[in-house]
Amino acid sequence: MITVKDVWRGALPEGTELLGGGAGLERRVEWATALRTRPPAFDAIKGGELAFVPVKSIRMLDERLDLAQVMQSFAEKGGVAVAIIGDASQDGIAVAERMMLPLLRLPEGAHAADVQQATVRYILDQRTLLHERQQELQLQLMELALAGAGTAAILDRLSEISGHAAAWQDLEGNVQHASAVALDPALLEALTGDVARVRRWAESTPAVAADPPVHEFPLAGTGQSRLVAPVPLRDRLGGFVSLIAPDSELDQMDRLAVARAASACAIELDRERAVLQARDEMEGEFLDSLLAGTYSSEAVVRNRAERLGFDLSGSTLVLLARPDPGRNGSSTRVVHDRLAVAASGWTRRRAPSALVAVRQGALAAVVPIADGDPPPDASRLAGDLRLECAGSLGDGAVSVGVGRSKPGIAGVRASYREAEQALTMGVRLFGGARTVSFADLGLYRLLFALQGQAELREFFDDRMRLLADYDARTGAGLVKTLDAFFRCHGSPTEIASLLHLHRNTVLYRLRRIEEIGGLQLDDPETRLALHLCLKVREVLAATPAER
Template sequence: MPARVTVREVWRLALPLEARLLAGRASLDREVSWACTMRPVPPAFPRLEGQELALINIEDLHHLDDLTLAQVIRSLHAANISAVVVIGPVEPEAVPIAEELAMPLFSLPAEAIASAIERDVIRLIVDREGALERYRSEIAHRLAEVLVANRGWRSLAEELAHATRKTVIIQDAMLRVLGQAAGPGPLLPLRAEDVEGLREPVVRPTGEGGVARLIYPIYVDDRTAGYLSLLGISGFDVTHRIVAREGALLCALELAKEQAIGGAEAQRRSEFLADLLRGDDLDMDLLARRARALHYDPTPPQGVLVVGVALGGDLDSDHLARQVQDELAQRRVAGLVAVRTAAAAPVTVLFPLPGEGPARAGRRFARDLIEAVSARFPQVALVGGLSRPLYELSRAKKAVEEAEQAWSLGRRLIAGCGSLLVDARELGVYQLLLPLEGSSTLRAFYEETLGALEEYDRRHGTELVRTLEVYFHQLGNLSRAAEVMYLHRNTLIYRLERIASILGIDLDDPETRLCLQLALKIRQIL
């Protein structure tokens, strides 16, 4: 038994693209058993058995004595007609009548040919599967034309919206919108909870006034690369699924192409940056030409950022670099990203800075970049180290070392507080201490200065080292330090006296205070 054909399918598969639905949207799922065209002489429709689609040419209607389109629609409704297609201008009075009768009413331009439309509708009814395959092929061809012409994601979304008469949203695996086109449904991008565990196409309510969403995952190399959504108030039939399926396939091709191009480009950028960071006998003119060939402006100033995970974290360096590169692309910043597997902070980024206020602009950009990339890896804490603005590419290696110093300090300071960016301009005395990291000299100085106090804290469960740290951080202001530690002022004074006694020092002596503050800094990097 052949599958039933609905008014909706006739609209999608047999009527010309110019067909406009004027009334009766709620009855689009009625079955259509045949098609018939009105004659210009009585009887206008000689044999009606019910469930037909009636074609009416307005010029032919004028040959019938004093009949209006509204009257014809009422008569066809009484004969159990499924839908009416009008060729030519539709009189305004007919639309509310059709809506009242829940009769799907379509309009077509006057140049449409009724006999051709009747033939296409009947062919659909007789060979529905063949019609669906022809429709699929036509949709695939139209979408492929968009891709071949490199018209972009927005044009692809618009073509899908035109084919489905739905709102269309294309998103990548991170749910960022690649392209969208408004239709009858609202522009509601997918959220993380909408696609959790999603592997197959699915229709889900949006919770917005009866709007439903058809979601098709987009796969590239057996992994989810994105999602295609159709949104609308009315349901989704086989034609919508055909368009969505073909659209998802074309989206996969486009994403794969972008990844291949982006991967090759990223490799060339990484190689350039690696050569730049070698820092030995550099031909700066050659490097500048290579940079411009990569669409990177080597004109100073530049910023250098290194990125890695906090202590105890673990993350694939290449994956992290790809996410950083993707964030740069989203911001339309032509930064260079390289992975240095031997470095503690494995991802290095070189990016252009504005001529005015480069230090402030670089910090703002690096902070936003770290925050955005961190959002992609909620399970680990990322640390970024930022160099001072770089005014000579030949000093890029030195700038990286400076950024790594900032990163090394940030990795120790993060202490579970989320991701962090440390600017080299904030290093202060750490610029002197970090090159000595791990040396016996630093360890000996610390042990000689604060070792006894730390041992006392360990044995007695006290917080005298922290008390000293807060005291200096508050510039020796007893009231503020007591407030920060939730202590009575007299309790703080007692603790400071105890510290002086344990260490055998005078806290009022300037050189002693300097040594203590330096030891507290060293404690951060031991």
Template sequence: MIAAGSTNVGRQVTWVATLRATLPAFAELRGGELALLSVEAARALDTRLTLATLVRRLAQAPVPVAGVVALGAITAEDAAAAEEGKLPLLQLPSGTDLRDVEREITRLIADYEAQFERRSAQLYHLLTQRSLTGEGIPGLLDTLAERTGQSVACYAPNGELRSHRSKGSARIALQALRPTAKGETNLLNQQIWVEVIGPNDYPSGFLAVAGNQLDTWDREAALRGAAAMALEIAKEQAVQAAEERLRGDFLSNILTGPPSDLAAAIQRGQELGYSLTLPHMAVLINLDDANPTVLGRVASSVQNELTRRGITAPISRRDTNVLAMIPVSGNARPRDLIEQIRERLRVDYPTIAVAIGGQVNTLADWRRTLEEAEQALILGRQLFGTDRVIAFSDLGVYRLLVRLRETPELWTFYRETLAKLADYDTRQRADLIKTLEAYFANLGNLRATSEALHVHRNTLLYRLDRIKEISGMDLDNAEEHFALWLALRAHRVLATLDEAS
């Protein structure tokens, strides 16, 4: 047991020195020894030789010892002397045989590597046992903090703090830390060592150990702790995957078609924690070229963000995106909530795109809001980019054209208005459609249009004449002017057919 001087327990021990039977009590000290004594034997040697006196002398030596190990009662004066001299003072249990202690310390020092490896293996065994008994990451951190005497913390793959066991300056440092790789760093006068949990290319998280001064054992404990936590997190992920499949199957069954037994579906949803009688809206979180592992993390991040806000929502991981059916209650502004989640996700996934469908009131309409979110995602990125949440309601006239996308009427209209112009651009590598778009964007102002296209006014006039000649549509005719404007928007919508398939 450490009775005093705990701030310096990390000192290196070079050898063990035992109280002599004759004065001087300790002879030929070279520094770094662990002074081993019996309080009773010291008094027998000299009645004036108290433990406090010995501690002060050993602390003031030219090269001080690493610490003092005492058998017997330790008084407040003894502890104060150790604190004053910044010398670790350890107390042995009563009845301990000092000769056995001396032999064990000598063997430990003489065979340090073997003992170190044994200690490391014992720690890993203890950690895995605690994991098997269901103590989770908090239990593993408790063990690491206890066995190192340092502050410890576990982080998610994005560097967000998950759990910690820390105090003082180390607590603040670990809360401020956002680890991204293995290695040593210093923060707020704290030495911090970070280990990667899981594979380096796709880490499951990070483990950090922090203190005023770390030693080899602290780093070894972090390494063993990270290995044990990798197993714990794998177990968590297996449970989450099973729950995700269960919830995903539930959501897929509803989206496949209206449930035959609506009451049973609502009851099943309640068992999973959902309030299906509330209005809902589909939210798609898309990440191009994402692999299943990354999408799984995105789904977990969305789930965590909703849970943090007290919202339960069905979530399903799909081929290239994550679908969440967000409940809407009272005067809530779901778009604001989704924008907050998008901003949070963009920190870790800068290319993410988020689209939402319209609000629907019944399970039978969930498919419709999903389709609207899909259309908003495909077309909205072309129109608005990904710098904000893309809503189906933002699409304006495109909402009508999307509904007509696969009808013969829209194709016939397109062929009669813009198809010849599009074919000409493709064959001749011309920019007539681009010219037409700029013309409409600038409300027919020739000067503004030529500046937007960076062409001379005469060039613009020539292009407008070619547009009239090829399409057969006259921009000076109000109806044909509107038909071309609408055809340009149909052109964008029809171009999304391949992307949507």
């Protein structure tokens, strides 16, 4: 692609200046034309033309016309730039800015016909040169991609070919690879700080892997610019390739080189993705059989684990992340794919030895613990996993259940069942967007095992039904006061502080609890039964059938 800026630098006479419309300097130039003194003003405009306009000739064409009108009409028909001989009116400059139509002024003594012919020759020569260069670049960079050399090798070759710094960034702006020149701290900071603007441009510009678009962005505070091309994968953008140099050194060859490099990176990333997808499927099938306990023998499991590079000789810890109920309606496929992205990010950054898979709408992660190694910080791992999943889903909260570390192959399934139970209990009891460890559930583990049995409700009814019914009728808050009684170890002063009540009010409520329930709060057996009833009440409220 030959841009207005390329023509300005390569074909127009020295001393040509830009008067307005600089936002359109990246527009593509297909041909050059000149204003005629008899209708029609220009030869047939097909789009992409740069027009040479002697300002004095406008009145010879039509006394009613001025520069602004000629520019407006030319732009509406598809023209991309105007180069004038003479002075520009303020109206003409305003049209240039509004239409993003670069308005250039040729130096005194320039002849429109001569400059037009020179520009046409430049365009034709550049097309031939670019075609030859494209074939050469295509051969060099595609050989690397097809050989599986990796994106780093492609970027290094791009830098070698162009003589400029080259960088590869992911969608978040993280520089995944850069040539030595690009590792300057100021450049790195400018690259990462500019990612939002680059991403907006890339997401709003049609892109295909065979011919990615290229745009030039200045790097603030560095005195340099970069040519950027997105890397279009089959269903999303895979990142950005950049060439970095002082503005005056970036030319059409560099533009072509960065586009070919992005195209080669797209092939490489799609290939890597296919390999990873195949491995993910193998790991997913293996993990499914491991968590479900459907393997034929432990020897078979160990053999498959070794082939996948997963160590089952020590203990394992299982985490289970699931979107909370009530998220907005993303499809099952979308949720699955986004959880898979979260799994990839989490394992790469936090748990490279973990085995992960998305199953039944949740993300299961098995973390190995080698014999003799200190146990991992399960709470931190789970918190990082929850944030990774929530960030990937973007439209709802996520909760994580954590099992206890267990030895042996059978321990994987045992830890998984604990993680599943912790996740289910935690969401029902405490709400979503949290991490719940099975080890922290305490008494709730026993109570949940009894949910649905009549004895659990009868136990509650025998000891607390009168208080609960009284609260329901009067809103007296006696059950809440009783809960505070146990939290504060029976201290009226601490209860008053916790509930923001007067101490005398607390004493009155405690007496009413004893009177209405027929209870003695100073009796140890009564206290134990009431404290247990408060836990039972939470379990009953969290049981779907009881809601």
